[in-house]
Amino acid sequence: MEKNQMSLEFSALSQNESFARVAVGSFFVQLNPTLEELADVKTAVSEAVTNCIVHAYGEQGGVIRIECAMDGDTMEIRIVDYGVGIADVEKAMRPFYTSQPGEERSGMGFTVMQSFMDGLTVKSQLGRGTTVSMVKKVASAAAPAADEAADERENAAG
Amino acid sequence: MQIKTQRKGPVLIAKVTGELDHHSAKQFVKEMDKQLSDETVRELQLDFKGLTFMDSSGIGALLGRYKKLAGKKGKLTVKNMNRTVGRIFEMSGLSTVIKRVG
Numbered sequence: 001m002e003k004n005q006m007s008l009e010f011s012a013l014s015q016n017e018s019f020a021r022v023a024v025g026s027f028f029v030q031l032n033p034t035l036e037e038l039a040d041v042k043t044a045v046s047e048a049v050t051n052c053i054v055h056a057y058g059e060q061g062g063v064i065r066i067e068c069a070m071d072g073d074t075m076e077i078r079i080v081d082y083g084v085g086i087a088d089v090e091k092a093m094r095p096f097y098t099s100q101p102g103e104e105r106s107g108m109g110f111t112v113m114q115s116f117m118d119g120l121t122v123k124s125q126l127g128r129g130t131t132v133s134m135v136k137k138v139a140s141a142a143a144p145a146a147d148e149a150a151d152e153r154e155n156a157a158g
Numbered sequence: 159m160q161i162k163t164q165r166k167g168p169v170l171i172a173k174v175t176g177e178l179d180h181h182s183a184k185q186f187v188k189e190m191d192k193q194l195s196d197e198t199v200r201e202l203q204l205d206f207k208g209l210t211f212m213d214s215s216g217i218g219a220l221l222g223r224y225k226k227l228a229g230k231k232g233k234l235t236v237k238n239m240n241r242t243v244g245r246i247f248e249m250s251g252l253s254t255v256i257k258r259v260g
Contacts, residue, residue, distance in 0.1 A: 014181035021211075039211075039242040046213040050180040104187070104222035108214035108250060115249060 004030070005069040012053045012062040012081070020049045020066060027068050028075055031138045040116035041077070041136050047109040048079040048132045055099065056083025056130060074118075074137045085126040093122065161189050168200035175208030178216035186219050191226065200232050203259075207238035217250040224255055235259045 006027050010016050021042040028041050045066070052064045065080040086092045092099070093114075098107035114120050119135035159182035162173040170193055178186060193199060202223065206212075224234050237260040239247055247253060 014179075014184075017179050017181050018177060036242070042211070043213050043242070043246065046179055046211075050213070050215055054180065104218045106214045106218035106221060106250060108217060112214050112246065112249070 003069045003071050005067065007065065007067040009063055009065045012057045012064045014050075014053055017046055017049055017053070020064070021046050024066060024068060024077060028136070031070060031073065031075060032140050033138045034140060037136065037138055041075070044113045044116045044134055045077065045079070047112045048134070051109050051132070052079065052081040052083065052130075054105070056081035056085075058084070074135055077134045077136070079132045079134075080129065082129040085128055086122070086124040086130055087126060089122050089124055159186060161186065163193055168198060169203060170194070170199045170201065171203045171205065173205045173207070177211035178209060178219065179211065179213050180215035183215045183219040187222065190223055194223065194226050200230075202227055202232065202234045204234070204236040205238050206236060206240070206243055209243055210240070212243045212246055214246070214250070217246065217252060220252060220256060224252075228255075
């Protein structure tokens with residue numbers, strides 16, 4: 001069966017950060033997340049999208065693409081930009097590292113993504129762009145399957 | 159994101175509602191620094207009741223305000239964080255320099 005998926009492209013402007021959180025959150029809600037799981041996903045999306053706006057495009061604008069796909073109890077989110085790229089991904093992902101020390105950036109974006117999501121990979125090519133892939137598994141998605149099993153038992157009995 | 163401020167002597171009380179992300183952090187910093195530039199402000203009490211979202215950009219903005227206050231030996235406290243805002247606050251280690259009161 002095909003995965004349930006969506007993709008979204010929007011301008012890399014800070015006023016769209018809230019929109020990105022809400023869009024991914026409302027798609028993710030189909031997996032019946034807890035409030036905490038939902039907040040985790042929205043926060044991680046906010047971090048990744050902010051990185052595109054601030055770093056990929058240096059606040060000069062560009063396009064951000066978000067792709068989400070659900071597979072059972074898991075959602076995979078890809079946040080794609082076509083900006084400057086990251087020269088040293090390992091260094092960029094170090095806690096509190098920021099390439100903009102004068103600008104009041106906490107350097108915690110990747111740390112937040114890693115803590116709040118169940119998996120994070122970053123692929124980048126200088127001058128071509130970056131793709132951040134994250135995964136979130138919901139604890140409660142077992143519930144629908146239990147209902148189906150109960151329905152089957154009823155049908156078999158009746 | 160909205161800020162409502164009140165002065166009580168040397169204390170500046172700021173009630174922040176809405177969402178504190180990279181976009182609204184710019185406005186937060188501008189409004190807070192305008193008030194903090196007043197020499198008579200010695201303490202900033204942030205009330206986050208009604209703040210529904212904060213990410214690491216918000217953390218960066220808080221850290222910047224702390225540095226401004228620390229520069230003039232001022233004090234910064236925060237209260238009424240909801241669970242999700244509190245989680246990111248604790249994760250950042252900011253609780254070592256910004257006291258959480260209630």
